[in-house]
Amino acid sequence: MxxxxxxxxxxxxxxxTLNTNLKTISEFLQSFGIEVYRDYTVKDDVEEIKNAIKNAxxxxxxxxxxxxxxxxxxxxTRDAVAQAFDRxxxxxxxxxxxxEQKMQQCGVTITDHHKKYGFxxxxxxxxxxxxxxxxxxxxxxxxxxxxxxxxxxHELQNVLSNAAKLFESHGRVTTKTxxxxxxxxxxxxxxxxxxxxxxxxxxxxPIVPGMxxxxxxxxxxxxxxxxxxxxxxLKILKSRIGEAIYGYDDDTLESVLGKVLRESHxxxxxAESCTGGLVxxxxxxxxxxxxxxxxxxxxxxxxxxxxxxxxSDEILNYFGAVSEPTAVMMAxxxxxxxxxxxxxxxxxxxxxxxxxxxxxxxxxxMAVSVRGKITVINKIFQGNRTFIKKxxxxxxxxxxxxxxxxxxxxxxxxxxG
Amino acid sequence: MxxxxxxxxxxxxxxxTLNTNLKTISEFLQSFGIEVYRDYTVKDDVEEIKNAIKNAxxxxxxxxxxxxxxxxxxxxTRDAVAQAFDRxxxxxxxxxxxxEQKMQQCGVTITDHHKKYGFxxxxxxxxxxxxxxxxxxxxxxxxxxxxxxxxxxHELQNVLSNAAKLFESHGRVTTKTxxxxxxxxxxxxxxxxxxxxxxxxxxxxPIVPGMxxxxxxxxxxxxxxxxxxxxxxLKILKSRIGEAIYGYDDDTLESVLGKVLRESHxxxxxAESCTGGLVxxxxxxxxxxxxxxxxxxxxxxxxxxxxxxxxSDEILNYFGAVSEPTAVMMAxxxxxxxxxxxxxxxxxxxxxxxxxxxxxxxxxxMAVSVRGKITVINKIFQGNRTFIKKxxxxxxxxxxxxxxxxxxxxxxxxxxG
Numbered sequence: 001m002x003x004x005x006x007x008x009x010x011x012x013x014x015x016x017t018l019n020t021n022l023k024t025i026s027e028f029l030q031s032f033g034i035e036v037y038r039d040y041t042v043k044d045d046v047e048e049i050k051n052a053i054k055n056a057x058x059x060x061x062x063x064x065x066x067x068x069x070x071x072x073x074x075x076x077t078r079d080a081v082a083q084a085f086d087r088x089x090x091x092x093x094x095x096x097x098x099x100e101q102k103m104q105q106c107g108v109t110i111t112d113h114h115k116k117y118g119f120x121x122x123x124x125x126x127x128x129x130x131x132x133x134x135x136x137x138x139x140x141x142x143x144x145x146x147x148x149x150x151x152x153x154h155e156l157q158n159v160l161s162n163a164a165k166l167f168e169s170h171g172r173v174t175t176k177t178x179x180x181x182x183x184x185x186x187x188x189x190x191x192x193x194x195x196x197x198x199x200x201x202x203x204x205x206p207i208v209p210g211m212x213x214x215x216x217x218x219x220x221x222x223x224x225x226x227x228x229x230x231x232x233x234l235k236i237l238k239s240r241i242g243e244a245i246y247g248y249d250d251d252t253l254e255s256v257l258g259k260v261l262r263e264s265h266x267x268x269x270x271a272e273s274c275t276g277g278l279v280x281x282x283x284x285x286x287x288x289x290x291x292x293x294x295x296x297x298x299x300x301x302x303x304x305x306x307x308x309x310x311x312s313d314e315i316l317n318y319f320g321a322v323s324e325p326t327a328v329m330m331a332x333x334x335x336x337x338x339x340x341x342x343x344x345x346x347x348x349x350x351x352x353x354x355x356x357x358x359x360x361x362x363x364x365x366m367a368v369s370v371r372g373k374i375t376v377i378n379k380i381f382q383g384n385r386t387f388i389k390k391x392x393x394x395x396x397x398x399x400x401x402x403x404x405x406x407x408x409x410x411x412x413x414x415x416x417g
Numbered sequence: 418m419x420x421x422x423x424x425x426x427x428x429x430x431x432x433x434t435l436n437t438n439l440k441t442i443s444e445f446l447q448s449f450g451i452e453v454y455r456d457y458t459v460k461d462d463v464e465e466i467k468n469a470i471k472n473a474x475x476x477x478x479x480x481x482x483x484x485x486x487x488x489x490x491x492x493x494t495r496d497a498v499a500q501a502f503d504r505x506x507x508x509x510x511x512x513x514x515x516x517e518q519k520m521q522q523c524g525v526t527i528t529d530h531h532k533k534y535g536f537x538x539x540x541x542x543x544x545x546x547x548x549x550x551x552x553x554x555x556x557x558x559x560x561x562x563x564x565x566x567x568x569x570x571h572e573l574q575n576v577l578s579n580a581a582k583l584f585e586s587h588g589r590v591t592t593k594t595x596x597x598x599x600x601x602x603x604x605x606x607x608x609x610x611x612x613x614x615x616x617x618x619x620x621x622x623p624i625v626p627g628m629x630x631x632x633x634x635x636x637x638x639x640x641x642x643x644x645x646x647x648x649x650x651l652k653i654l655k656s657r658i659g660e661a662i663y664g665y666d667d668d669t670l671e672s673v674l675g676k677v678l679r680e681s682h683x684x685x686x687x688a689e690s691c692t693g694g695l696v697x698x699x700x701x702x703x704x705x706x707x708x709x710x711x712x713x714x715x716x717x718x719x720x721x722x723x724x725x726x727x728x729s730d731e732i733l734n735y736f737g738a739v740s741e742p743t744a745v746m747m748a749x750x751x752x753x754x755x756x757x758x759x760x761x762x763x764x765x766x767x768x769x770x771x772x773x774x775x776x777x778x779x780x781x782x783m784a785v786s787v788r789g790k791i792t793v794i795n796k797i798f799q800g801n802r803t804f805i806k807k808x809x810x811x812x813x814x815x816x817x818x819x820x821x822x823x824x825x826x827x828x829x830x831x832x833x834g
Contacts, residue, residue, distance in 0.1 A: 013453045015443035016622060018435050022458070026432030036430045038465065039458035041439070048455065205433060270694075270715070276701025277687075277694035280715040284693025285803050287769050295721035297714055298687070298697040304712035304755055308725070338721055352704050386702050 002037040003029055004060040006052045008067035008077050009151060012041050021066050021149075021156050028160050031175065032167040033219050034062060044068050049080035057084075061144055067151030069134035071116040078119060081148055085139065087122040091115070095126060099133050124148075131158040138166060174226045178214040178237055179251055180244040181398045185212050191240045199233055208391055209382070246398065253397040254282040254289075260404050261292040266341035266370075268400070270296030271309055271334035273321065274348035274364055278393040294338045299330065309333030320359070322347050324376050327365035331376075335369050343369045344400050346392050348378075350385045362388050366396040370407040375399065419454040420446055421477040423469045425484035425494050426568060429458050438483050438566075438573050445577050448592065449584040450636050451479060461485055466497035470563075474501075478561055484568030486551035488533040495536060498565055502556065504539040508532070512543060516550050541565075548575040555583060591643045595631040595654055596668055597661040598815045602629050608657045616650055625808055626799070663815065670814040671699040671706075677821050678709040683758035683787075685817070687713030688726055688751035690738065691765035691781055695810040711755045716747065726750030737776070739764050741793050744782035748793075752786050760786045761817050763809050765795075767802045779805050783813040787824040792816065 005025055011017040019041060026036045037060060042048040049068070056063045068077030082089045096118025103110050117133050120126060127136035127147070132155035139146045147163060149156050180188065185206045192199065203215035214237065218229045238245065247256045261268055270280045270293075280296040283289055297308050302321055305311040311329040319325045327347050335343025348364025355361035360380060367376040377399060381391040422442055428434040436458065443453045454477060459465040466485070473480045485494030499506045513535030520527050534550050537543060544553035544564070549572035554565045564580060566573050597605065602623045609616065620632035631654065635646045655662065664673045678685055687697045687710075697713040700706055714725050719738055722728040728746040736742045744762050752760025765781025772778035777797060784793040794816065798808040 013439070013443060013456060014447070014620075015440035015453075016620060018437060018440060020435060022430075023432035023435060026430060030431070036432075037460065039430060039456075041456035041458070043454065203431075203433060272694075272697075275698075276706075276710075277689075277697030277713060277715070280689075280694030281692075281698045281806075284715070284717065284767075285806070287802055289693075290717055290771075293693075294718040295714065295716045295725070296694060297725075298694070298701070298712045300701065300707055300713075301711040301755075308712075308714075308754075337725075338718075350701075354707075385704055389698075389702070 001034045001062060002060045003034050003062040003064060004056040005036055005039045006049065006056055006063065006065040007039060007041040008044060008049055008065060009041075010043050010074070012067075013043060020153055021151065024153065024157055025064055025066070025149075025160065029062075029167070030217070031173055033173045034167065044074040044076055046076045046080045046083065049077055050084045053081065053084040057144065057146065062147070063144070064147045064149060066149045066156055069148065069150045071113045075116075077148065078116070078121070081124075081137070082121040085121060085146075087124075089119040090122050091118050092120050092126075093118070095120065095135065099135075102133060127159050128162045129155055129159045130162070131155045135159070136163060138163065140166075173220075174218045174230060176216045176218075176230055176234070177249050178216065178234070178245055179247045179249075180212050180214065180241060181246050181253060181394065182210055183212065183241060183244045184210060188212055188214070188241055188244075192237075195236050195240065198236055202233075208387070208394065210391070211394060246401065252282075252286075253394055253401065255286050257283070257397055257401045257404075258286045258289055258292065260401055260408075261342070262288075264404065264408055266404065267292050267294050268342040268344065269294050269334045269338040269340040271330035271343065271345040272296065272298050273300060273305070273330070273346060274350045275346045275389050275393045275396075276300065276350075278389050279344065279346060279396060282393055282397065294340050297334055297337070305330065305333075308337060310336070322349055322359055322363060322365060324365055324367075324378070327367035327376050328369075328374055331367035331369040331374065332372070335372075341371055342400060342404060344396050346396050348388075348392060350388045350392075352385060364388070364392040364395075366392065366399055368396070368400045368403045370403050373403075373407055375403050418451045418479060419477045420451050420479040420481060421473040422453055422456045423466065423473055423480065423482040424456060424458040425461060425466055425482060426458075427460050427491070429484075430460060437570055438568065441570065441574055442481055442483070442566075442577065446479075446584070447634070448590050450590045451584065461491040461493055463493045463497045463500065466494055467501045470498065470501040474561065474563065479564070480561070481564045481566060483566045483573055486565070486567045488530045492533075494565065495533070495538070498541075498554070499538040502538060502563075504541075506536040507539050508535050509537050509543075510535070512537065512552065516552075519550060544576050545579045546572055546576050547579070548572045552576070553580060555580065557583075590634060590636045591647060592635075593633045593647055593651070594666050595633065595651070595662055596664045596666075597629050597631065597658060598663050598670060598811065599627055600629065600658060600661045601627060605629055605631070605658055605661075609654075612653050612657065615653055619650075625804070625811065627808070628811060663818065669699075669703075670811055670818065672703050674700070674814055674818045674821075675703045675706055675709065677818055677825075678759070679705075681821065681825055683821065684709050684711050685759040685761065686711050686751045686755040686757040688747035688760065688762040689713065689715050690717060690722070690747070690763060691767045692763045692806050692810045692813075693717065693767075695806050696761065696763060696813060699810055699814065711757050714751055714754070722747065722750075725754065727753070739766055739776050739780060739782060741782055741784075741795070744784035744793050745786075745791055748784035748786040748791065749789070752789075758788055759817060759821060761813050763813050765805075765809060767805045767809075769802060781805070781809040781812075783809065783816055785813070785817045785820045787820050790820075790824055792820050 040052040068075045099117045124137040124139050129135045134150040136159040137148045201217045205213040277298045299305040310333045315325045330345035331343040345367045351361035362381040365378045381388045457469040485492045516534045541554040541556050546552045551567040553576040556563045618634045622630040694715045716722040727750045732742045747762035748760040762784045768778035779798040782795045798805045
């Protein structure tokens with residue numbers, strides 16, 4: 001099945017807005033095994049939209065138009081659709097009274113313009129919009145499916161999911177995203193070289209260097225067969241790159257770290273120099289993180305490292321702020337200061353200035369202390385200031401997760417022994 | 418002048434990659450007064466690309482194709498272009514030897530496949546690529562301009578800027594982005610209602626609620642006239658929404674705050690509860706921020722608020738962690754702890770849980786202390802956890818900037834008095 005998307009809106013062509021709706025629609029259709037084959041992005045112009053619709057209907061089984069369903073003068077998609085299919089726009093009393101009610105509840109001052117919401121091309125079905133005023137429309141004709149969706153992303157997502165039943169006859173596809181950290185994309189490709197056939201189709205989505213999402217797609221109708229196929233593929237991945245897999249689908253390094261902490265009833269604190277609060281910010285992006293994250297220190301100046309974290313004058317003078325001993329003392333210092341089980345620390349040179357031959361921009365020391373058991377590593381990251389901060393933050397989150405697991409495994413072993 | 422863009426790549430249609438190149442090209446062409454009128458996004462398929470080119474050349478003065486110039490089997494744009502214009506692909510010895518040199522310098526293992534880089538459609542000019550291997554091509558024919566650019570964003574930007582001379586005959590346009598905080602988009606529109614004609618064309622770009630960028634565009638050939646026109650428009654904006662304007666073009670709330678601190682030789686520290694490190698992270702995104710940012714505390718648990726910031730037990734018990742007195746004590750506490758001129762603090766409920774009838778999710782108290790002169794405000798922000806964090810962080814950064822300015826103005830007045 002081939003689908004063509006028509007994205008309507010001057011703002012998409014002027015560079016004001018990135019076309020995220022295309023991504024949303026693609027991923028939605030993929031879950032039904034339908035491929036988006038082409039996209040036309042056109043202006044808010046009746047002729048442009050009409051021509052795009054006519055061309056798309058010729059070439060595709062499914063055509064989805066998005067945007068231009070509002071009530072300002074430049075919202076002309078309704079008219080263009082009606083003209084393209086040679087139909088009148090009909091005012092639907094019951095549809096409009098529902099929309100009117102919504103507007104009253106939200107305190108909208110209703111004018112005659114709002115009536116536009118009640119007009120639908122003759123013979124089109126209506127798709128509910130729970131997140132906004134403009135509903136979607138659809139038409140099934142000659143074995144083809146034609147759908148019109150509102151443009152605001154959260155409304156589009158809602159109306160699209162309300163349209164799911166229109167696609168269900170096309171069979172099901174399961175996708176699973178396998179999230180990895182610690183291997184480069186090229187290393188993963190190398191390791192999977194001679195099992196690629198068994199994994200296909202597999203997508204590689206590098207997020208930052210060392211962080212790659214792998215997307216598996218399995219097609220079929222039988223739930224059992226889907227699960228069996230998926231598990232077979234996951235087993236292959238685990239055997240080849242298992243140590244890099246940190247989670248699946250919506251997992252993030254910070255959510256997975258949170259899960260480990262919660263399960264082990266441990267608390268954590270952060271001491272950040274070059275990441276400047278990003279590590280704490282990521283940790284606290286996870287709902288419920290206040291259960292295990294007690295707090296953190298951003299020790300940008302040396303006096304903060306000394307007076308809050310107890311990094312000694314001698315260490316700072318002899319080894320420097322960007323050094324292994326400083327990172328270790330920061331991690332241990334914050335752990336003791338806030339009385340947590342785990343303390344993590346970063347210190348490095350985010351640039352663009354401050355680098356030397358010996359300690360270049362991008363050099364970051366990262367330390368983790370799990371109840372006093374300390375690990376410290378260093379990396380030289382590439383890129384600009386914010387990109388270096390990001391890579392350092394992810395690396396220390398991943399290190400913390402691994403080291404807590406190791407600690408727990410060891411404790412378990414000792415108990416058994 | 419009308420331009421059509423053809424974006425080539427399966428990854429754009431599968432939802433893997435957002436089409437940021439379209440935005441780059443649009444903004445580039447706008448600086449020459451050229452409008453992108455339509456975009457075709459097509460698969461890596463010779464027929465698809467060829468058909469899109471043929472349709473585009475009919476309708477537009479300028480056609481830009483991007484993507485598919487690599488050397489893997491799915492890179493077929495070269496062939497499609499040659500076929501669309503009915504030309505052969507010619508191997509350019511001198512072009513290839515230059516590329517070969519680059520590959521050797523980068524340690525690429527050269528194979529026969531790399532020869533593809535040396536092929537150019539007959540009669541096309543070459544546009545240099547300083548950031549990668551695949552050059553761009555162009556053809557001027559029948560008063561129309563046809564350009565082919567590589568797909569990787571940083572290469573596209575480079576080749577596009579190397580193509581600037583091809584557009585210069587089309588006149589110049591100056592744009593200026595005016596950055597505002599503290600007014601809703603609808604408020605700004607209302608205030609500008611009867612001067613809209615004098616400002617036109619003006620674009621409104623809401624970033625988060627209360628943060629709106631305004632883009633002014635001035636067209637013309639004469640540098641003096643451009644400047645005069647621009648200043649006239651800026652004067653109107655300042656008279657209507659002056660208090661909300663915090664900067665221009667690449668300014669951010671955090672960079673502007675940094676500028677004020679640097680100019681006044683003041684230092685700053687942060688005490689964050691609900692924003693969880695985001696405020697410090699934004700401040701430290703600015704290169705050179707280590708000159709004025711000493712450090713910060715993320716006091717997620719009450720014991721961190723007490724032991725690090727000196728928020729008293731009584732205050733926390735009587736008013737609660739999310740309260741005006743707590744915010745004030747946090748700002749003053751961190752200022753004293755790290756001995757800075759300015760201390761800023763946030764405490765609130767980021768959600769999704771933890772809200773009550775009296776203190777709902779989204780309620781945030783924000784405090785600023787400038788050498789002991791304290792301001793505290795509260796807001797109820799809408800949206801999910803990360804969105805609430807973001808709005809609170811921006812609001813406190815804006816508050817800090819305003820309050821430091823006020824403090825400086827008052828000090829000046831006192832001195833004069």
